[in-house]
Amino acid sequence: MKCKSLPPLVSAIAAVAAGIVVFVHGSPLAQESNLTTLMVGGGSFTTSIAQSNGMFAKYGLRIELPRSAAGGSEEVRRWLASGELDLADYGVDNAIAMVENAGVDVILVAATDYTPTELMAQSEIKSLADLRGKTVLVDAPNTQNALALKKILSTAGLNPGSDYQMKEAGGTTARVAAMLKHKEYAATMASGQTAVRARQAGLVSLAATSSIFGPVLRYGVFTRRQWAKENSNLLVRYLAAHIEAQRWIMDPANKNKVIDIVAQQGKLSRDLAGGIYEMDTGPNGLAKDAAIDVARFSNVLKFRAEVEGSWGGKAPAPDRYYDVSYYEKALAMVNANALK
Incomplete structure (x- = not known):
């Protein structure tokens, strides 16, 4: 499924907000006609690694991240609601806001990171x-x-x-x-x-x-519930690549490679990049296997209820905002591939 382009926006396959190198239309990858294009809002270091290491391509996907000059949450919410984006890898509170403030039926389908x-x-x-x-x-x-x-x-x-x-x-x-x-x-x-x-x-x-x-879920993958139902195969393949990228980043065997990538893309010293690596692979970094930590997600709801007074000041049960069925299929796919 190839979504319409969003001129005059830049289409990228990496996360600007994370300091990742951006590739625009016209790159060799963008010319591969055998890949299905998904439009993704936000993006993360995981998105960049899954693209650069060929994990999306492995599952028949090409990822583009449309952005305006400023970017921001309102942009991602609006484009996802209108269908100009297929899904987002972005701050999970945006998914809650879309449900509660805009009446858009959005679900969280995987986790990305817990970074404070x-x-x-x-x-x-x-x-x-x-x-x-x-x-x-x-x-x-x-x-x-x-x-x-x-x-x-x-x-x-x-x-x-x-x-x-x-x-x-x-x-x-x-x-x-x-x-x-x-x-x-x-x-x-x-x-x-x-x-x-x-x-x-x-x-x-x-x-x-x-x-x-306390500990919260910061970034995660979310999409419209209807889109997920209509494109479940694409979503499962996307999540499989997302899981594989998380595993690659967190594999100690790839430590030096990850530090080099962070240093190069963030224009940081190797010492600073090493500190980011330790943070990303620690308990408050990337979500292991991209699994949703329900307790951390519940904390997001709790502080929205406390600060904004949402739901009369009492957070609802979190299960109305997430669906792990697509993730479970993706995890099974990744594990099956790992045994081959």
């Missing part, structure tokens, strides 16, 4: 209290990052609107770039390679979600 998100601030900001009267950047006012920011600042008695202003400024990479260019933008949420590069550029970390909410 950090509140990054200008170097002169020494404490949360110093953000009073300042402007902070978000991708949208009701996403996982924005909710985390609100919760963190509430611990210092700060409330949006009265104590600080939130300004929408696109995806994580775009927000950090805006902060580095405009000192009046005091803080934003960032994680992984983007947070590392932000620190290298002089920004400072004031807090992390892990210390506020």
Whole structure:
């Protein structure tokens, strides 16, 4: 199934937000006519590895990630709802927001990572209290990052609107770039390679979600329930490649290769890339075999209920938002292939 293109957007097969190299239309891979194209929102390091190592191609797929200049959650939600995207590998709270705020029947089908998100601030900001009267950047006012920011600042008695202003400024990479260019933008949420590069550029970390909410599921694969039903074979093949990429990254035998890729693509020293590798392969990094950790996902619902007052302040059971049947088929496929 080949979705329509989205000019004047750039189509990529790697995650810009994760600092991954981007390939545009016209690459040799994009000319392979025997592959089925899937349009994916967001993207992750796993997406990049699955593409560059031929895992998507192995399952007959080619992946494109349409993006505007700024990117961001509203963009991914809108395109997924309209059918311009087939699925997303993105912040899982966006799936919840699509169900609850937009009435779009979306399901989480696999996990990607548990990486904590950090509140990054200008170097002169020494404490949360110093953000009073300042402007902070978000991708949208009701996403996982924005909710985390609100919760963190509430611990210092700060409330949006009265104590600080939130300004929408696109995806994580775009927000950090805006902060580095405009000192009046005091803080934003960032994680992984983007947070590392932000620190290298002089920004400072004031807090992390892990210390506020406990362990949460950050990124995952989600799609419209109807699309999943109508394209179950494509979805299972996509998830099989996703699982294989997670396994490849987390295999200790590939450690040096992964560190080299992170260093090269993120333009980081090998020491910093090694630290990212340890984080990604640790308990709060990539999800093992891309399996959904229901407890971590439940924490996402809990903090949305607490911060936004959703569901009357009491989080619902998480099973209404995810479906593991496609993942289970993909895992069986991967395990069967591993025995050949």
